Amino acid sequence: MLDKDTIVALATSDGHGAIAVIRISGSEAFSTLSNIFRPLKKVNTKERITLGFILDKEERVDQVIVTSFKAPKSYTGENLIEVSCHGSPYIYRRILHLLIKTGIRMANPGEFTMRAFLNRKMDLAQAEAVSDLIASESQVDYKLALTQFEGETYKNIKVLRRKFIDFASIIEISIDFSEENVERPNYSKLSTFLLQAKEHIQHLLNSFHLGNAIKEGIQVVIIGGPNVGKSTLLNSLVKYDRAIVSDIPGTTRDFIEETIFFNGIRLRLIDTAGIRHTKENIETIGIQLTYDKVSNAQVILYLFDAMHYNTTKILKEFSNIDRKFSINIIIIANKYDVSSKKLFLNELAGKYYNISAKNKEGIDELLENIYNLLDKRYFKSNTVILNVRHLELLKKTLSTVNNIYYGIEQGSTDDLIASDIRKALYFLGKISGEITTNDLLVNIFSKFCIGK
Secondary structure, eight states: OOOOSOEEEEOSOSSOOSEEEEEEESTTHHHHHHTTEEESSOOOTTOSEEEEEEEETTEEEEEEEEEEEOTTSSSSSSOEEEEEEEOOHHHHHHHHHHHHHTTOEEOOTTHHHHHHHHTTSSOHHHHHHHHHHHHOOSHHHHHHHHHHHTTHHHHHHHHHHHHHHHHHHHHHHHHHTTTSOOOOOOHHHHHHHHHHHHHHHHHHHHHHHHHHHHHHOEEEEEEESTTSSHHHHHHHHHTSOOSOOOSSTTOOOSOEEEEEEETTEEEEEEEOOOOOOOOOHHHHHHHHHHHHHHHTOSEEEEEEETTSOOHHHHHHHHHHHHHHHOSEEEEEEETGGGOOSOOOOGGGTTTEEEEBTTTTBTHHHHHHHHHHHHHHHTTTOSOOOOOHHHHHHHHHHHHHHHHHHHHHHTTOOHHHHHHHHHHHHHHHHHHHTSSOOHHHHHHHHTTSOTTO
């Protein structure tokens, strides 16, 4: 996969479309295409876009637009051509066949992006973000992936590596020239830096849970007693009858999950079994599933019936959930439109909202409140770890930083401290791509689509 020959692949998705784009990269890209391409007019060397025909011997296959990028000013850093043809699978497959007949080969998955990394067009974290950009399904997904692609992760890692390199240099000089009058390591400064590094790395580690939640969808779990309108609320949020609605308490025995998009955020709405004491085995299992879902949620919608409620019970359950899970809780009074009772929840002023799930009143306001709650808590950070590989390497870095700090406290030798700093540099370097192996690159880029 590290060959430097010329490669070709379809850059657009396989199937019928208005236009298909074929990408060619490598030192022989221009000469290869010239074997089968004839421009409509004499080519001006300053022009990057040329109109012409793909020929099979003398037969015209298709009229195409050729866009040329000379190395190093291209995506891959090599000579690169993109051929835009009509989007018939027959046409673009025939052009691919003609190109391969000239002696170039089909690209492996992710090979274009891997060449961009090898030619220093992007760091490894940016290259991995390309895959996240392609897979993004919401505005927030896209923004996080774009932040990674623009190099935010690398900037953070680069700052840490630079500091470690500075300290390592002084320690290594001190070891190599121990009998000469050279600068001694300032372990007090190193310890201060290590505490800052630990805090920064822990922040990055914590951000992974946010990044993962955004990629997979923010979990919004609807809970409450039986027959308070949880399933009706789910149906109102998804705008169709997804859950069975019944006057019989305990109808929902399992959880029901649906996904919606609101203001660029993917929300995974989960309707759960009503919480109550019961002797029915199946219903008990459903209630346990409710607690399991709550423990993984980012938002809890606690629903109660405005017609029949107990203030003391509501306050107690709110307090229990808040204390046990420490997550965002929105309290909702359902059926307020038909309730003759006045709500006396002064203790929760500003924390609960009135809705009528059946009549879809207050639903848009509820979604806005969910968004505002998430925006304040989750969507302000620019640096979020999205990649499991980065997560594992940061965990190893944090463990090593702890070892260095403990070693200094215990009076370890310069040799041992220098050895641990080299480990930290190694782990950080594997995130940015400053330290790589062939197997690592193959594993990362094989997960990409062919044309990337």
